[in-house]
Structures are given as structure tokens and as C-alpha cells.
Amino acid sequence: xxxxxxxxxxxxxxxxxxxxxxxxxxxxxxxxxxxxxxxxxxxxxxxxxxxxxxxxxxxxxxxxxxxxxxxxxxxxxxxxxxxxxxxxxxxxxxxxxxxxxxxxxxxxxxxxxxxxxxxxxxxxxxxxxxxxxxxxxxxxxxxxxxxxxxxxxxxxxxxxxxxxxxxxxxxxxxxxxxxxxxxxxxxxxxxxxxxxxxxxxxxxxxxxxxxxxxxxxxxxxxxxxxxxxxxxxxxxxxxxxxxxxxxxxxxxxxxxxxxxxxxxxxxxxxxxxxxxxxxx
Amino acid sequence: xxxxxxxxxxxxxxxxxxxxxxxxxxxxxxxxxxxxxxxxxxxxxxxxxxxxxxxxxxxxxxxxxxxxxxxxxxxxxxxxxxxxxxxxxxxxxxxxxxxxxxxxxxxxxxxxxxxxxxxxxxxxxxxxxxxxxxxxxxxxxxxxxxxxxxxxxxxxxxxxxxxxxxxxxxxxxxxxxxxxxxxxxxxxxxxxxxxxxxxxxxxxxxxxxxxxxxxxxxxxxxxxxxxxxxxxxxxxxxxxxxxxxxxxxxxxxxxxxxxxxxxxxxxxxxxxxxxxxxxxxxxxxxxxxxxxxxxxxxxxxxxxxxx
Numbered sequence: 174x175x176x177x178x179x180x181x182x183x184x185x186x187x188x189x190x191x192x193x194x195x196x197x198x199x200x201x202x203x204x205x206x207x208x209x210x211x212x213x214x215x216x217x218x219x220x221x222x223x224x225x226x227x228x229x230x231x232x233x234x235x236x237x238x239x240x241x242x243x244x245x246x247x248x249x250x251x252x253x254x255x256x257x258x259x260x261x262x263x264x265x266x267x268x269x270x271x272x273x274x275x276x277x278x279x280x281x282x283x284x285x286x287x288x289x290x291x292x293x294x295x296x297x298x299x300x301x302x303x304x305x306x307x308x309x310x311x312x313x314x315x316x317x318x319x320x321x322x323x324x325x326x327x328x329x330x331x332x333x334x335x336x337x338x339x340x341x342x343x344x345x346x347x348x349x350x351x352x353x354x355x356x357x358x359x360x361x362x363x364x365x366x367x368x369x370x371x372x373x374x375x376x377x378x379x380x381x382x383x384x385x386x387x388x389x390x391x392x393x394x395x396x397x398x399x400x401x402x403x404x405x406x407x408x409x410x411x412x413x414x415x416x417x418x419x420x421x422x423x424x425x426x427x428x429x430x431x432x433x434x435x436x437x438x439x440x441x442x443x444x445x446x447x448x449x450x451x452x453x
Numbered sequence: 454x455x456x457x458x459x460x461x462x463x464x465x466x467x468x469x470x471x472x473x474x475x476x477x478x479x480x481x482x483x484x485x486x487x488x489x490x491x492x493x494x495x496x497x498x499x500x501x502x503x504x505x506x507x508x509x510x511x512x513x514x515x516x517x518x519x520x521x522x523x524x525x526x527x528x529x530x531x532x533x534x535x536x537x538x539x540x541x542x543x544x545x546x547x548x549x550x551x552x553x554x555x556x557x558x559x560x561x562x563x564x565x566x567x568x569x570x571x572x573x574x575x576x577x578x579x580x581x582x583x584x585x586x587x588x589x590x591x592x593x594x595x596x597x598x599x600x601x602x603x604x605x606x607x608x609x610x611x612x613x614x615x616x617x618x619x620x621x622x623x624x625x626x627x628x629x630x631x632x633x634x635x636x637x638x639x640x641x642x643x644x645x646x647x648x649x650x651x652x653x654x655x656x657x658x659x660x661x662x663x664x665x666x667x668x669x670x671x672x673x674x675x676x677x678x679x680x681x682x683x684x685x686x687x688x689x690x691x692x693x694x695x696x697x698x699x700x701x702x703x704x705x706x707x708x709x710x711x712x713x714x715x716x717x718x719x720x721x722x723x724x725x726x727x728x729x730x731x732x733x734x735x736x737x738x739x740x741x742x743x744x745x746x747x748x749x750x751x752x753x754x755x756x757x758x759x760x
Binding site: 201 | 473475476478479480481482483485486487488489490492493494496497498500501504556559560562564565568569570571573574575576577578580581582583584585586587588589590591592593594595597599600601604605633636637638641642645690693694696697700701704716719720723724729732733736737739740743747
């Protein structure tokens with residue numbers, strides 16, 4: 174009996190704690206949603222606030238976002254295109270390299286794998302200036318490809334795919350080789366279908382990174398109609414006052430697609446995050 | 454005609470066979486990385502090193518000035534940027550290890566129902582970009598008495614604070630932004646670590662009559678060492694290269710440099726003042742600092758030990 178009450182007490186405190194933290198961590202979404210429904214002038218005066226004034230709330234700013242002001246529409250489109258190309262290229266290149274490193278024995282293989290780890294360890298921010306100069310030379314400034322190409326063969330994804338492919342049965346490859354399959358065919362016809370779960374996890378992770386990436390697009394993209402959503406939103410915050418009418422609904426609209434994808438594919442998110450990093 | 458065509462087919466077949474051999478194929482597979490590494494990593498690295506010894510006024514107007522850029526690093530802005538980056542790294546580690554660890558243990562408890570829902574709720578912030586999160590926090594940390602965080606401290610009878618203007622509050626708001634976004638991610642790492650601990654360990658401890666706290670300290674914490682090392686590593690990486698959090702609050706200029714980080718300093722020198730040589734010197738210095746810290750950390754955690 175005593176044990177039972179003790180368990181109950183413990184159980185209730187667990188629920189309270191979990192609920193408390195969940196509410197705290199979710200509340201910014203709620204406040205952003207509310208703020209996006211209020212007129213910008215009010216946000217400028219009061220900031221984001223607990224004080225609710227339901228009578229001034231409306232969907233006006235959302236309407237403006239997609240009709241009167243075309244800038245946001247372009248940013249959305251740019252972000253979508255960049256995510257699509259980046260994710261496709263990154264999955265294609267990274268899985269190829271991961272496969273090469275996982276199944277073959279060749280000269281320089283260990284060195285290459287070591288270099289993958291080195292690139293993973295050095296923050297790209299250190300190379301901002303020389304990379305920018307290189308983009309100028311290659312005439313890639315203010316282009317989608319300028320944003321995409323330098324990071325398309327992502328070391329993180331290469332590492333992930335290599336680990337994954339090493340876990341696949343090698344006999345399959347040997348058998349296909351005996352049957353006279355070409356090396357490319359082995360990869361595309363036999364291995365790629367087996368990597369579906371890995372592709373799923375990486376698609377979501379790479380798409381999210383690309384959708385939210387900021388520093389590099391900030392440097393490469395130069396004209397207003399070429400910006401991505403995060404860079405565009407940050408350009409609305411200027412020393413001379415912020416465009417709150419666009420800022421809040423713009424922020425909310427940028428979270429919605431990724432939130433839907435997350436809620437539908439939670440397992441893939443978590444696998445992508447943990448499988449690459451932790452090897453016990 | 455016919456003969457030469459036959460010859461070409463034979464040639465093509467020969468070439469095909471060479472390419473398809475296990476000698477050549479591997480290199481074709483890893484080629485994307487080799488190109489990326491040479492073009493977008495090694496070349497910029499070398500060019501950064503060269504730039505750091507130059508004064509660059511424009512294309513073609515470049516003079517070699519030796520170590521002058523590095524000597525110019527000895528200035529208050531640089532010390533300040535170093536201090537901000539290191540304090541930020543320290544605080545994010547100090548919070549983003551214990552908090553997610555405790556929450557992960559909580560969410561790993563079989564007693565709690567609906568664990569996946571809580572886990573998802575705590576992970577949601579990681580889906581936002583730093584800029585979007587920054588929009589929220591910047592407006593919630595407004596100096597007005599009506600702004601969210603001033604209202605909250607007002608409940609405790611405190612006067613409104615101008616958060617975005619003070620040295621310590623600036624650090625606070627940057628760390629809070631990071632903690633909000635990243636707690637859920639670290640929870641997932643720790644949960645993966647917790648689930649990998651064999652239950653036999655706990656059963657054995659139960660037989661020996663260990664209590665919950667003893668089990669936590671003697672089994673859970675030591676078993677999570679690899680995960681913790683990983684989390685510390687990415688925290689150091691993220692902390693020392695932090696830029697966006699600060700940019701979300703103050704763009705490239707904060708009052709009294711309160712939000713100026715190492716990478717912010719590179720950006721400012723390069724893109725605001727067009728001082729590429731000096732910016733490159735900051736980058737190389739930051740690189741050396743990061744490599745040294747990585748080596749120290751690996752040594753501390755015993756990575757070089759042969760076992």
C-alpha cells in the first residue's frame with residue numbers, strides 16, 4: 174500500500190515536470206502565432222507580450238504576405254528550390270562517396286576517410302572570406318548553385334552513409350559481381366534500394382539544414398528577390414525599424430512546412446540525428 | 454570502314470572494362486568528395502593563410518605585410534570577441550548537458566505515459582532556424598515594460614530590464630536562444646545513450662540493494678560517457694563558431710561589442726569594412742584555437758591511449 178502511494182506520487186511529479194517543460198518549450202510557437210495576428214504597430218510598441226487584445230487580431234498580415242508584397246513569395250520559392258536541389262545532390266554525392274569508402278579497398282582510402290573527418294571538424298565559418306572570393310571568381314555570387322555546391326558532398330552525410338553501408342551484407346555485392354553486374358549497376362540497382370531508411374533519415378535532416386541555413390546564403394545571395402526565407406527575414410530587421418507586419422507571419426509560415434514533415438516522420442528525424450553521431 | 458568500326462567497339466569495350474575494374478571504380482565513387490575537398494576546402498584554406506599575410510585593398514591591389522595582421526589582433530575588439538565566444542561556449546555546455554540529461558532520464562522512465570509526445574514537444578524548437586527563433590526572442594526581450602520577459606520578471610516585483618544593451622544580459626539572451634533550440638536535440642542523444650545501457654546492470658544493482666540515486670550515479674552517468682563526450686564536442690564546435698544567434702539580435706553591430714563573437718568579427722572585418730587580410734588572420738587564429746581545444750579534449754578523454 175505504502176509503495177503504491179509512493180509510486181503514485183512519483184508518477185504525478187513526473188507528469189507535472191514533463192508537462193511543465195513541454196509547455197515552456199512550446200510557448201514561443203504560441204506567442205509567435207498570436208503576434209502574427211496582431212498589427213505590426215502594436216508589436217513595435219509593446220514587443221511580444223502576455224497582454225492579449227483580441228479585438229485587434231486579424232489575418233490581414235497573412236493576406237498581405239502572399240498578395241500585396243511579393244518579396245516573401247519569392248523567398249519562399251527560392252528556399253524551396255534550394256532545398257530541393259541541395260537535398261537531391263547531397264544525397265546522390267554523399268551516398269556515392271559513402272559507398273566507395275565502405276565497400277572498396279584502394280590506395281588512399283584511409284587518408285580520404287581521415288579528410289572527411291577533418292572537414293567535419295572545421296567550422297565552415299572560418300573559411301567565409303576565401304570561399305566568398307572563390308565564389309566571385311567562379312561567378313556564383315547571387316546564384317542558387319553558389320549556395321548549394323560548396324556543401325553538396327556533405328561530410329556528415331558521407332559518414333552516415335558509410336556507416337550504414339558497412340552494415341549491409343557484403344555477399345550481395347559479391348554475388349552480383351559473379352553474375353556480371355557492372356560496379357555502377359551494383360550500386361544503383363542493388364545497394365540503393367537497400368538504403369531506403371538511410372535515405373529517408375538523411376533527406377529530412379539535410380532538407381531541414383538547408384531550409385534553415387543562414388550564414389552562407391547571407392553571404393552568397395545579394396539581391397532582394399534572390400534571398401531565402403531566413404536571410405529575407407533578417408533583412409527585415411534593420412537599424413531603422415523593423416517591418417513587423419511581414420516579420421511575424423513570415424516567421425510562422427517558415428516553421429509550418431518543416432513542422433508538418435517532422436510530425437509525420439518523427440522516427441526518420443531521430444534516426445538521422447543519432448545514427449551518424451553515436452557509436453557506443 | 455567496317456574494320457575501323459569494329460576497332461572502335463573493341464576500344465570502347467577496353468575502356469569500359471578499365472573503368473569498371475575494381476582499381477578505377479572506387480575513385481569514381483569518391484570523386485565528388487575529392488573535388489569538393491580540393492576546391493571548397495583545401496584551396497580556401499591555403500588562400501586564407503596567404504591572405505592573412507596580406508593587405509588587400511581591392512582586386513590587384515595586394516601587398517605582402519608579413520605578420521602585421523596578426524599583430525593587429527592584439528586589440529580590445531579581438532579580446533572581447535574571444536571572451537564572448539568562450540563565455541558563450543562555457544554557458545551552453547554548463548546548461549545543455551545537465552538539463553537534457555535529467556529530462557532524458559525522465560522521458561526514459563517506463564512509468565511516464567505519452568513519452569513520445571513530450572519528446573516531440575521538446576524537440577520542436579530545433580526545427581526553427583536561429584533567425585526565426587531570434588525574431589521571437591528579440592521581441593520578447595524588448596526593453597518595454599510590456600515585453601514578455603519584463604512582464605515575467607515584473608511578476609516577481611523586478612523593474613524592467615533593457616536586455617539587449619547590457620553585457621551580461623546580452624550573454625543571457627544568446628544562451629537562452631540556444632538552450633531553447635538545442636535542448637530537444639541533446640535529449641535525443643542522451644535518450645539513445647540511455648536505451649543502449651543493458652538492463653542487467655540495473656537488475657544486478659537492485660539485487661545488491663542499490664537505491665535510485667546510487668544507480669543513477671554509478672551506472673547511468675558512467676554509461677553515458679561516450680554520448681557526453683560527443684555532446685561536449687559538438688557544443689564546443691557550435692559555441693566557438695557561433696554567429697547567427699548574435700546576428701539575430703543585433704545584426705553585425707552590437708552596442709559596445711556585447712554580441713561580437715569570433716566569427717562575427719570575421720564577418721564584420723570582411724564584409725562591413727572590406728578588410729579581407731585581417732579577417733583571414735582572425736579565421737586562421739580561430740582555426741588554431743579550435744584544433745588545440747579538440748586535441749586537449751581528446752587527450753583528456755583518453756582518445757590517444759592505446760587499449
